[in-house]
Amino acid sequence: MAQALQLVVCAGIVPDPLQTLEPVTGPNGPGLKNEMVLPAVLDPWAACALYEAAQLVAKNPGSKLWLVSLGPKAKLQQVMMTVGQKAVFELIPIDGPIGGFPDAHSTAAALAEAIAALPGFDRERLLLFGGWESATRGAGVTLQLVGERLGITDQFQGVDQITLREDGSFEVLERVEGGRHQVSVCAGTPAVLGWATGNLAEPRNNPQTGMANMRGIMPALQKAKTVALDGNGLRYVSVSLPKQQRETRVEKNMTADEIARELVEWIGAE
């Protein structure tokens, strides 16, 4: 039986991963060089959460999806030109600083306050989604803190799947070591789910969905509440790029099987 859910996805924006990300220390602490100008995308793990949430809404008539996002509203607007075409949602923008370095507690407080103030908010029907990781600094605690502030103690991280049951309970698959999943059954909402990648492909852009969303997104952006987040005293001690390693060997006479075997051995030795 379909359930009328309230789905809230918390998702920030991050620089496009293809961009050159060069750490710098600015007047407000650590950041990335030219971060405000670099093209941004919805944080990839949170984006997976959004697509999963949209599918749940589609399968459960009467449900409602909000996307709560904290970042500079001008950047949010640019990102919404793409994200707004992928799923039907209502945007709750919070105009705040860019980057992954603001304090997680104050970030969570701003998000929780915005969620609690949603019109018609019903905590008992809430599924709070977000990414279990982030393409920014990735403190990995903000979503849990938001849940705590909303008094939601059923929390799952590294989620790849949720299956709703007719009795209102749901089954969750969480990633554990060794490429396996831990299966949990939760008695019902409310719950917090920090998503890994899920199983859905990225939805295609649909400008008609976008046009429908934009009627709400643009006014929301104009009215976005501005928050100032606490710094957390972070500073760079040292920064280095991951070491690039290239070991090329030209082999002309090996069979595919031999090459595969050697690759497996090499991977196993790592």
Place this chain on the structure above:
Amino acid sequence: MATAAVPEVTTMHTLPGDAIRQIQWRFADRFDLQMLVQSARTVARTTVARMVAAGERNTHEWTPAKAEMMEAFDRAGITAAFMEPEEGGFITGPKNLALSLAAFELAWVDGGAATGSLASFLALAPIHECGTAEQVKHYKTLAAPPQAGEDRKPWRGAFALTEPLPYVGVDTGILSGKLRIVEWRDGSEPLLQVDKRGRFITNIAFANFVTAAVISDDPRIKGSCVVILEEGDEGIFDRGTATKKLVHQLSSTGDPIFNLKVPASRIVGGYTVVDGVIVPNFNHGEVIEAVFRRTRVTVGLMTAAKLLSAVEPVIRYQRERFHGAAGVKPGTMRYDLGIQQREDALHRLVDVWATGEAAASLGFAAARIFDDLEPLEKHKNALMKQLGVSGKRAVLKALQESEQRAISLLGMAPNDPRREELAVDPMVDFVLKDAVADVLCPATKLWNTGVGANQMREAVSLMGGYGITEDCPGFLANKWMDAQLEATYEGPEAVQRRQLTITMTREVFLAQFRIWIAEMRKVAGDYPGTGACTLASAMEMWQWTLVHLQNATDPVGNKLYHGQRQGVTFALADALCWLLASRCQILDVMELQARGGDDAVAAEGLAGTVQFLSDLAHVQAARAAGEVSRISAELVFGYNLHPAWDTEGCSHCFTTQELEALEETMPGITAFAIDVVGADGSHPLKAGPCAGCGGSSDFQRMQNKLCTCLSGCRLAKDRAADTLSKVMIPEALDYPA
């Protein structure tokens, strides 16, 4: 020579992003267009790019993968961009800018993909522009992608104008496709027989309908028309063989044969029966004029996209050129800058980038003016209908009064009491914008594709041997070749030049051109450093040259500015295009400077971005001035006979004896005398005494001024080059190669 201290300037940190482009190209407040851009970009840099990388261009045939690309266009909303919301679209109002932006994004990766998307619009355009209300609704609804819950495939169209040689292609006024009446019963719709052979028809491999230009082969049908053919019509609908194109292979092109029976209701725009004769409401010339004057802009923008898309791959190639070389360690100049240590590599890339900026600015300005023009044109058409004015000549005559009012408006003082009345007259607004659109459209098609193709060759050469391989990031060699097709299809360069020679001499345009000169001077005064002053001087020179040529004759008394004298008229059209592109580029920089601060993203590092784009504009203005100076000088002096060492030619020369006598009263005069004839008739070793001509001193004064106006342009180039060596680029191209 004294030199001033060079002021320190800010620099651009990253490649211009969407926030910058939205302001420059005036769609910052149009989220429908912003979404279309993102949508088209995603298709281009995933589906299309993967196809190109996988070698899908290596076949002329229509393949399942290419068909999948069309479906990707449907899903991304690109197909629906042409439709009104009630027809299945999502953009309200004129769509020239929208379609231009979508084509720009697709052509960033592959021109054939862009052409494939545009060809369906091209097939619908005759119906959209001239079709009856029933035809518009029927075919646009069929062509719209399925809506949620619908299970149908959208119809695709092809536009069949070009015919096998020796017919349409050079002169679109001549057709071999024929139309006859095969059956006409009393009180019922006539049944027509259509015989048409097409050549180089895009989308033909899968088109469900074709809009074909045909001419009457029956005394009961008057003139020519465009007729709609469907694949299910009785007769032959043969798609023909695929054209063996070397370019744009992701679009379908072939030489179809049609021999079909269709009802007369398929005549685009309908018909009237007069004395037993079917008179189409629009002849084929009227239809194609309405269509091409818009769609050609989009083609020009495709080449602009190629040029701008080349910048990032070339920078990356230049910087990483020596990575991996023995002895080249990270942190060394050679490692970090690679070829960018060399000024030439940077300067040549500055030229490519500046051309791309100018081409994009010109094209988007043209697209916008067609959007502005559309409601005004509808108003004009309604008014003409109300007045009972029909036919091209009658309409032109009826517009003469509005033209005069428009010209007088342009010349009025700001406080003239008549200004208010004329400024709000939609017909005045129409003739003003129409005159500009009639120039910007062929200029975009001609300059962007022609000069753009040459600059793409430069871009390819900057990648060394890598540039002409299939592995070249950004598919630059493909783009170079593709640009040549863009210079040719939808009216080759000669057609665009021909149109310009007529439209650029209309007084309504020239009156605006004169105002543009003053506008550029003002820009230069308010914001020095864009090259606007240089451009204004070059515009004055072009204007002077036009007037001179319109009044001058050659040595045998033939007029120089004449329709048949293309050596004069076409060259002057080419020169104008350089000016128009440069002006639009400068105006776009000014727009960014004025409005960039209002956008939080664009505002970040705005001063550096404006500085860099100003420098590019300055570089481009100097090149435009050089072209205008060269072309004008050739035309002004080139049609005069060079004086010979004969009696007439030497009539203004000094003789040795005269100089000796003068030297006594004016010591040193000998040093200034160039053409001196000796007593024995000897003379300097050259073609003849130096030439002059009527007005030459005026021209040379302007040319001298123009030379000094170039001051600073190379400093701008140096600054731009310096930025190129420092600007941050992404780690990798965002589409496969």
